[in-house]
Amino acid sequence: MPSDLSDAFRAHPVYLHHQHTDFNSLQELPESYTWKQQDHEQYPSSKDSFSLQETVPVIDLMDPNAPKLVGHACKTWGVFQVINHGIPTSLLHEIEWAGKTLFSLPPQQKHRAARSPDGVSGYGVARISSFFPKLMWSEGFTVVGSPLDHFRKLWPQDYSEYCDIVVEYEKEMKMLAGRLLWLMLDALGISKDDIKWAGPKGDFKGATAPLQMNSYPICPDPDRAMGLAAHTDSTLLTILYQNSISGLQVHREGKGWLTVPPVQGGFVINVGDLLHILSNGLYPTVLHRVITNRTKPRFSVAYLYGPPSNVTISPLSKLEYMDQ
Numbered sequence: 001m002p003s004d005l006s007d008a009f010r011a012h013p014v015y016l017h018h019q020h021t022d023f024n025s026l027q028e029l030p031e032s033y034t035w036k037q038q039d040h041e042q043y044p045s046s047k048d049s050f051s052l053q054e055t056v057p058v059i060d061l062m063d064p065n066a067p068k069l070v071g072h073a074c075k076t077w078g079v080f081q082v083i084n085h086g087i088p089t090s091l092l093h094e095i096e097w098a099g100k101t102l103f104s105l106p107p108q109q110k111h112r113a114a115r116s117p118d119g120v121s122g123y124g125v126a127r128i129s130s131f132f133p134k135l136m137w138s139e140g141f142t143v144v145g146s147p148l149d150h151f152r153k154l155w156p157q158d159y160s161e162y163c164d165i166v167v168e169y170e171k172e173m174k175m176l177a178g179r180l181l182w183l184m185l186d187a188l189g190i191s192k193d194d195i196k197w198a199g200p201k202g203d204f205k206g207a208t209a210p211l212q213m214n215s216y217p218i219c220p221d222p223d224r225a226m227g228l229a230a231h232t233d234s235t236l237l238t239i240l241y242q243n244s245i246s247g248l249q250v251h252r253e254g255k256g257w258l259t260v261p262p263v264q265g266g267f268v269i270n271v272g273d274l275l276h277i278l279s280n281g282l283y284p285t286v287l288h289r290v291i292t293n294r295t296k297p298r299f300s301v302a303y304l305y306g307p308p309s310n311v312t313i314s315p316l317s318k319l320e321y322m323d324q
């Protein structure tokens with residue numbers, strides 16, 4: 001059995017099928033990117049008025065009620081958006097600028113920093129690609145720890161400016177992730193004593209947290225393409241920054257796919273599979289996907305927050321007999 005993420009990736013290599021796909025040069029959707037209608041309808045969207053009224057909760061973290069609202073959103077949705085989170089807007093603009101600059105490099109240049117088939121970091125297709133018969137209309141870049149080695153290959157002269165932005169973003173995300181995780185755990189009555197791997201100060205020091213940048217170029221045939229196929233994140237929680245272009249959808253039991261409208265300066269917070277397990281199923285993990293559009297490129301950054309790699313996650317004993 002794989003013992004950590006790298007072992008798991010070695011066991012499921014992902015090859016860059018489309019060695020030098022230049023999305024922007026394609027006028028028609030190639031067959032390899034054409035998904036069947038039933039792939040889109042695998043979890044059908046209902047056409048009733050419920051789905052129009054329902055929307056993912058937006059929580060103001062400065063609101064004194066925020067802890068209660070976070071707990072409620074985790075239990076009933078497994079996803080919510082946060083505003084007033086304390087991350088400077090300028091940093092969001094900078095990470096977006098760095099990411100967009102990266103993805104707009106010529107294909108050959110991006111491939112200098114290609115992720116190896118069994119690797120974790122670098123440029124490549126979505127890691128979940130190997131589970132699907134068709135390709136997704138997106139490209140990704142994963143950073144684990146320092147981006148230095150990869151960024152040197154992309155920008156031999158001026159890598160340091162890009163590195164500084166990513167390192168600063170990771171630092172801010174780490175603090176926000178710890179704060180959010182405690183809000184989520186507090187709402188279940190879980191304290192620092194219950195989670196040994198949180199460390200004596202509860203600062204989750206050894207947490208693993210790859211940063212996943214995603215680019216969804218404009219698409220000639222969005223109805224038949226898939227930006228990112230339906231999946232749940234194998235994290236404790238994910239902090240997602242999406243630019244102003246919508247495309248992210250979450251699946252709501254009995255209601256179908258709901259778009260998560262971009263909120264200026266906000267983050268989308270997902271409950272991941274590991275928090276679902278840790279909470280003994282009290283918090284559902286959220287199924288989500290990304291659809292493409294014909295006119296505006298979309299960009300997102302996911303901070304995939306998980307426990308230290310040597311920790312085994314199982315339901316917290318305090319929650320074992322909780323009535324669900």
Ligand SMILES: O=C(O)CCC(=O)C(=O)O
Pocket residue numbers: 212214228233240242247248288289290299300301302
């Ligand atoms: O681009 C998005 O909005 C979602 C990205 C995502 O789900 C992921 O990177 O796991």
Ligand SMILES: [Fe+2]
Pocket residue numbers: 231232233288302
């Ligand atoms: Fe995801």
